[in-house]
Amino acid sequence: MKLFPDSALVQLEFDKIKELLVEHCKSEFAKKKADDLRIHTKKEFIQTELQQTYEYKLLQQNGQYFPNDYVLNLSKDLRLLSIPGAVLTGEQFVQIRKLAVGIQSVFRWFDNERRTAYPALTKVIADSYYEKAILAMLDEVLDEHGNVKDNASEDLQKIRLSLCKKRNELRRVFERVISRLNKAGYAADIEEGFSNGRRVVAVFSEYKRQIKGILHGESDTRKTAYIEPEETIELNNDIFSLENEESREIQRILRKLTSDLSVYADLLKTYHTIVGEYDFIRGKARLAIDMNGEFPAIVDAAHIELINAYHPLLYLYNKKSGKNTISLSLTLNDKNRILVISGPNAGGKTVTLKTIGLLQIMMQSGLLVPASADSRMGIFKQLMIHIGDTQSIEFELSTYSSHLKNMKHFMEVANGKTLFFIDELGSGSDPNLGGAFAEVIMEELARKHSFGVVTTHYLNLKVMANKVPGIINGAMAFDEQSLMPLYKLIIGKPGSSYTFSIAERIGLSGDLIKKARQLVDEDHFRLDKLLNATEQDLRQVEKKEQDLHKLLKENERLKKEMTRVIDQERHRQEVELLKQQNKITEDRIAYLKDMERKMKQILLEWRKAEDKSEPLKQMHNLLFKKKDQVVTNKLAKKVEGKYQEVTSEIVVGAKVKLKKNYQVGSVKEIRGKRAIVQVGLLPMSVDLSDLVVVEERSAED
Numbered sequence: 001m002k003l004f005p006d007s008a009l010v011q012l013e014f015d016k017i018k019e020l021l022v023e024h025c026k027s028e029f030a031k032k033k034a035d036d037l038r039i040h041t042k043k044e045f046i047q048t049e050l051q052q053t054y055e056y057k058l059l060q061q062n063g064q065y066f067p068n069d070y071v072l073n074l075s076k077d078l079r080l081l082s083i084p085g086a087v088l089t090g091e092q093f094v095q096i097r098k099l100a101v102g103i104q105s106v107f108r109w110f111d112n113e114r115r116t117a118y119p120a121l122t123k124v125i126a127d128s129y130y131e132k133a134i135l136a137m138l139d140e141v142l143d144e145h146g147n148v149k150d151n152a153s154e155d156l157q158k159i160r161l162s163l164c165k166k167r168n169e170l171r172r173v174f175e176r177v178i179s180r181l182n183k184a185g186y187a188a189d190i191e192e193g194f195s196n197g198r199r200v201v202a203v204f205s206e207y208k209r210q211i212k213g214i215l216h217g218e219s220d221t222r223k224t225a226y227i228e229p230e231e232t233i234e235l236n237n238d239i240f241s242l243e244n245e246e247s248r249e250i251q252r253i254l255r256k257l258t259s260d261l262s263v264y265a266d267l268l269k270t271y272h273t274i275v276g277e278y279d280f281i282r283g284k285a286r287l288a289i290d291m292n293g294e295f296p297a298i299v300d301a302a303h304i305e306l307i308n309a310y311h312p313l314l315y316l317y318n319k320k321s322g323k324n325t326i327s328l329s330l331t332l333n334d335k336n337r338i339l340v341i342s343g344p345n346a347g348g349k350t351v352t353l354k355t356i357g358l359l360q361i362m363m364q365s366g367l368l369v370p371a372s373a374d375s376r377m378g379i380f381k382q383l384m385i386h387i388g389d390t391q392s393i394e395f396e397l398s399t400y401s402s403h404l405k406n407m408k409h410f411m412e413v414a415n416g417k418t419l420f421f422i423d424e425l426g427s428g429s430d431p432n433l434g435g436a437f438a439e440v441i442m443e444e445l446a447r448k449h450s451f452g453v454v455t456t457h458y459l460n461l462k463v464m465a466n467k468v469p470g471i472i473n474g475a476m477a478f479d480e481q482s483l484m485p486l487y488k489l490i491i492g493k494p495g496s497s498y499t500f501s502i503a504e505r506i507g508l509s510g511d512l513i514k515k516a517r518q519l520v521d522e523d524h525f526r527l528d529k530l531l532n533a534t535e536q537d538l539r540q541v542e543k544k545e546q547d548l549h550k551l552l553k554e555n556e557r558l559k560k561e562m563t564r565v566i567d568q569e570r571h572r573q574e575v576e577l578l579k580q581q582n583k584i585t586e587d588r589i590a591y592l593k594d595m596e597r598k599m600k601q602i603l604l605e606w607r608k609a610e611d612k613s614e615p616l617k618q619m620h621n622l623l624f625k626k627k628d629q630v631v632t633n634k635l636a637k638k639v640e641g642k643y644q645e646v647t648s649e650i651v652v653g654a655k656v657k658l659k660k661n662y663q664v665g666s667v668k669e670i671r672g673k674r675a676i677v678q679v680g681l682l683p684m685s686v687d688l689s690d691l692v693v694v695e696e697r698s699a700e701d
Contacts, residue, residue: 001039001364002382004409011387012357016313017367020290024283026071029276034283039364041381043300049284049366051120054295056278056285057368059118067105068278070098078272082265087255090146093138096261096268100134103271106278124277128270134261141257148250156249163242170235174199177229186210188224198236200226284367291315293368296375302417302451303378304332304356309371311355312362327371328352328489332451336472338442340465341455341489343476348487349455350387350423352476356453357385357421380451381417384410404437411444420445420452425461435460446470566681573682580661598622636662643694650675656691664694 009015021034040046059066077092088096107130115122141152150160178201181187186207194200200216208215208225214233216226228236261268287293291312308327318325326348332339341349359369363377386406410420425438435458442461445452446468456462465473473493477486599622606615639662643655650656654667656677665679675691677684 001041001361001380004382004384004413005406008383008385009361011385012354012361013313014358014361017287017358017362020316021283021287021367024286025279026283027276027279028073028075029273030280030283033276033280037365039361040366041364041379043298043379046364046366046379047298048120048123050295050298050363050368052124052281053284053288053293053366053368055118055121056281057288057293060282060285060289066278066282067102067109068275068282070102070275071279072099072102072272072275074099074268074272078265078269081258081262081268084259084262085255086258087251088258088261090142090148090254092146093142093254093257094144094146097135097138097142099268099271099275100138102275104130104132104135106274121278121281124274124281128267128274131264131267134264134268137257137260141253148253152253153249156246156253159242159246159249163239163246166235166239166242170199170232170239173231173235174201174229177201177231181211184210198228198240199232200228202226288368291370293370294373294375295368296363296371296373296377298363299376299378301378302334302337302380302419302449303376304330304360304419304451305376306330306356306359307372307375309355309359309369309375311351311358312370314351314355315370326487328355330356330474330489330491334449335470337449337451337470338446338465339453339472339474339491340442340461341453341474341476342457342462348476348489351487352489353387353421353423353453353455357383357419360419379417380419382413382415382419384414384418384420385422386410387421387423407437407441411441411448414445414448414450416449418448418450418452420450422452422454425454425456425458439464442471443468569681573680577661577663577679577682580663595622638662639664642697644697646693646695648693650688650691650693654693655695657694658686659690659692667691 003009018034018037021037022031025031025034040049056066072095074095077088077095080086080088080092081096106125110118110122110125141148143149148156150157178187181201181203184207186203188202188204196216198216201211201213202224203211205218205223205225208227211227212230214228216228218225292310292315293312307329309329310325310327315325330339341352343349359371360377360380361383362369364379369375369377386403407422410422414420425441438456438458438461442454442464449470454461462473465471472491475490475493477488477490599619602615602619602622605618606612609615639657643657643664645657648654650667650670652667652670655664656667656675657664658677658679663679665677665684667675668678668683669676670688671685673688674685675688677686677691
């Protein structure tokens with residue numbers, strides 16, 4: 001992205017965002033990348049970096065582990081690995097082994113399921129692979145502390161075996177010497193020590209000539225002498241020689257290991273980059289969590305649609321102070337490209353302007369922005385800004401001359417992919433003349449289809465907005481009763497500067513204020529007063545709208561609650577109906593079992609009886625009961641006890657009994673051969689043939 005002037009990022013305080021990001025990074029790779037943060041103009045790059053940060057943010061918020069614990073800064077070591085003839089130390093190989101283990105964990109973490117769930121994070125390792133031979137080569141030669149193993153080579157194994165034998169022999173001989181000297185009373189309190197890697201005995205200085213051997217030195221007090229006994233000289237020489245052989249063999253092994261591993265130097269550098277990339281992504285995710293950053297929709301066009309957006313630095317400051325941060329929402333598109341913000345001083349115009357610019361830079365740098373995830377942000381290829389006094393001593397330019405010089409650059413360079421910010425357009429000159437030039441500048445930037453935000457106090461700019469295509473008004477809300485700014489952006493209307501109201505707030509003499517009002521052009525004063533009134537009326541309308549919205553939400557909640565209660569009651573009635581149907585089925589099964597028992601009894605009697613007519617009569621009575629026979633189940637008895645059947649026609653409003661399950665309800669509607677019967681809260685559709693009209697029995701019955 002092209003920036004104007006060179007200090008644009010500093011003016012938008014993007015340098016402070018980078019400092020916060022650097023603090024969240026652990027590795028030198030990630031810190032350097034954060035410090036040199038690139039601002040992209042290609043959608044695919046921006047989308048990938050935002051998606052990576054968003055996916056890692058989800059991991060952090062869900063408490064999921066990602067294997068990037070190691071903080072490795074191995075750039076110098078890996079460069080050394082690529083140099084022919086170089087030798088890495090055991091400690092350096094330990095760090096390289098940690099890198100290999102870390103990469104192994106990363107590749108294992110990305111199983112098929114996670115590769116699908118986190119596609120953007122997977123892209124970091126997409127062009128690489130895990131080489132298990134690296135760990136095998138290191139583990140074959142070195143232990144976990146970076147020491148060369150005994151079996152790293154046959155020669156080293158033989159040398160260390162010989163060393164072990166010689167050291168044991170030296171220990172036994174030395175112990176005999178110490179014992180002899182102790183008996184003679186020659187040995188000092190410390191008895192023994194080492195000098196230049198050779199084992200020596202400590203004796204009192206007055207006896208040093210009584211002992212055969214090599215004098216290695218004396219203590220500072222001259223009371224103790226250090227002597228290498230004659231018996232151990234040859235053994236010490238042998239051990240010294242073997243230790244030199246061991247050192248040379250270890251050096252040879254490490255040189256060979258360095259040479260063998262140099263084949264994978266480029267792959268290890270890739271691993272180091274991967275670990276650094278994940279550290280960088282983690283830093284961006286942690287920064288996003290701190291400032292409540294979200295992933296907006298990215299549009300490959302000039303477009304800004306911010307919903308509930310915050311200035312990130314102001315949000316962090318207020319969060320520490322326990323204060324609330326007021327959000328802003330605005331849309332700049334092909335139809336409305338330039339926003340003119342007016343309102344009182346210290347009302348938040350410049351902060352609003354900086355918020356929009358800073359969030360745009362953050363998004364195009366791959367950082368999640370503190371705004372609603374429903375926001376939509378486009379891509380701009382150049383950003384220009386003019387904030388505050390840019391007077392140039394070097395070129396002997398006044399404030400207004402410098403202002404015009406910058407505006408000249410804006411008009412010459414701006415295009416449809418430009419996002420510009422101008423604070424106090426036209427200030428520094430005669431209000432009438434400065435306002436005229438400001439109108440010309442605005443019209444030219446609008447003609448070039450540039451996008452931008454302008455703050456002003458000029459009435460002529462407030463008037464021209466909404467008249468010139470592409471330019472809209474905005475105002476910072478102000479409470480005229482309390483005479484305090486509300487720091488809230490209102491789109492679609494200009495704002496008053498509240499000059500006289502603020503003068504009253506600070507206690508300026510009423511006579512002076514009255515005199516100043518008389519000096520102001522009447523139309524100018526009337527317009528400013530109209531803006532005051534309009535803004536206050538709009539605030540009242542907004543308050544009423546908020547109250548109405550709350551009532552609608554409460555109404556919706558009550559509606560849902562009522563629907564839930566009705567659903568519960570309907571469910572209860574259905575369950576009760578099923579229970580009754582099941583009860584009827586149980587009674588029917590009991591009746592059939594009783595019938596079976598009686599039939600078997602009659603059959604036995606029929607076989608025994610000579611006169612078959614009596615059993616046949618019993619069977620006939622049992623099988624062919626009259627239809628008006630009293631029902632024996634409990635539910636039927638209960639209904640029969642409360643209601644009696646009547647021979648009336650089924651009409652709307654009549655009480656009816658369902659023949660199948662003995663439920664009683666009222667007829668709500670008749671549709672041909674079917675009726676809608678209300679049983680409790682549950683309406684049912686029933687054939688007319690399955691209904692019989694009933695009425696409640698009187699108390700006398």
